[in-house]
Amino acid sequence: MASDTVPLVIGGQDVLTSDTFDVVSPATGKFLHKSSSANVAEAVAAVDAAAGALSAWSRTQVHERRAILLRAADVIQTRGDELKSAMRDETGSDDAWGDLNLRIATETILYAASCLVNLEGKMPAIADPGREALLIREPYGVVFSIAPWNAPIPLGIRAIVWAVGAGNTVVLKGSELSPKSLHLVCSVLWEAGLPPGVLNFFTTAPAHAAAVTSAVIAHAHVKKINFTGSTTVGRIIAQTAGAHLKPVLLELGGKAPSIVLEDADLALAARHCALGAFLHAGQICMSTERILVHERVRDEFATELVAAVKGEGALVADALRKGATLLYGDHDDEEEHDAKTRMRPVVVAEVTPSMDVYRTESFGPTVSLISFKDEADAVAIANDTEYGLVAAVFSRDLRRALGVARKIETGAVHINSMTPHDEPSLPHGGAKDSGYGRFGAGFDEWTRPKTITFDSQPQ
Known part of the structure; x- marks a missing residue:
């Protein structure tokens, strides 16, 4: 040139x-x-x-x-x-x-x-x-x-x-x-x-x-x-x-869910969820946007997730107004840069279907933490979106994880790995509005x- x-x-x-x-x-x-x-x-x-x-x-x-x-x-x-x-x-x-x-x-x-x-x-x-x-x-x-x-x-x-x-x-x-x-x-x-x-x-x-x-x-x-x-x-x-x-x-676009079952390796799941959510500042169609965690291990997983995150403003603000709590991050806090275009990683808990962040693709460093009661509940929440690009399932039981993966309406599901995954030998694409x-x-x-x-x- x-x-x-x-x-x-x-x-x-x-x-x-x-x-x-x-x-x-x-x-x-x-x-x-x-x-x-x-x-x-x-x-x-x-x-x-x-x-x-x-x-x-x-x-x-x-x-x-x-x-x-x-x-x-x-x-x-x-x-x-x-x-x-x-x-x-x-x-x-x-x-x-x-x-x-x-x-x-x-x-x-x-x-x-x-x-x-x-x-x-x-x-x-x-x-x-x-x-x-x-x-x-x-x-x-x-x-x-x-x-x-x-x-x-x-x-x-x-x-x-x-x-x-x-x-x-x-x-x-x-x-x-x-x-x-x-x-x-x-x-x-x-x-x-x-x-x-x-x-x-x-x-x-x-x-x-x-x-x-x-x-x-x-x-x-x-x-x-x-x-x-x-x-x-x-x-x-x-x-x-x-x-x-x-x-x-x-x-x-996507609204990728990562399902963390109660038998999962929580430290592994937390690392992959954090990386999947915040790689390239969440500006990937496959980025993890929703972490669905079994209610029995929710608190323990949250601790692991915050630790992993430590080593999008409008959506977060809307969720907070509607009753969400900020588990980690400050959506108003920006790094020192010449342009105000940076945003810290944000993890939002107590997210409900009434909040924009529950359904809208953030395409930024924002992830929601949502509890579920059982596998059926997890699958229902994962599929409660117009998107269907990719998902992840975390469990020590491969047969169980495969059963959950088959029920998720996406083009790909990754077991015990983060949602962003691009391999030229594998077909890549989505379902529904993805x-x-x-x-x-x-x-x-x-x-x-x-x-x-x-x-x-x-x-």
Whole structure:
């Protein structure tokens, strides 16, 4: 990136637009750099470039695509410090979060490359004598990917590599909060040898985002959309795509519960609940937002939790007004920073369904402690939410924990581990208002089946 302005990249060419927006540090409030802001015409040009590259790219041999991904894994490691620095500036993350993000991104690239050898068809048996059938999988075409700001390295990578690995071309819309980070993610693939037009990149100012996004979704060349972000925006994306009968993969918000049964290792559970709630200041869709603890061990667990927490303001204030008690933290107390954007970890007890914090995703360092009477009560509370992304269960009895896990309405349940868990070999996605479709675990999400029948005994 030669200038201080993040460019669009369309058909392999940098595009600096006359319309730009400022990017500021969430940690300090200070100006970082400018970013180009795409209008509808420029976003459409990105789609056209992707469509122009599709025919050649979709016919590229699997071993060639695999080689590019393997080179990308090397490039991202070589440029790791550059990527982590950009993410730290734009998201306010710490070094540990940057290291974790880089590791997950690298593993995602390598796993996608390994899965390419499994792109294969089938010959199912059919009833029609003298005829046979082929079931093949083919790329959708142009994929429109929308990546968020909070973990731009791995979430940008996963929005790209699965799609291009399967033979699709991609238009990536980067978050206006982390445009440089996501531009650098794309540059890893370009440096690895991805041909011009296969991956195109744009960002746009918030004032134009709705119009630009709608235009791209409506474009005839766009065949599939994936979005990671809030449920509110995801619902709009789904409605817009539905009007054009286009499939969507949505990974949306969460209100992850961690259930602590009375036979759990309380120290272990407390550590994982604290880490799951406050990793990256709770700004993860999988963050632990509700800790459900058996009433018999509630006090003992609370002591362990406070100890673990020691080594979101509006939601907390609402809960306190409605009768909650503050078990640990001070929602008004801020660290000494140049910008008032930091918040101490807060644990709220005696939370009831009438409180906003019971149902609303905080996306911040806030967790609620809720007591339950028995397993049925715990499951009912865990499922008493419109979200269904992930959950955790803590128990020394694996069979019992598995029984509870099966009853929780989420895309994943982690036993004796924290709710944030991202593994490229596992399908990742949610239920209910947390979205549908799955990232990871292969290329089925990025290819569509095609049936071909033919005479096996031609005359």
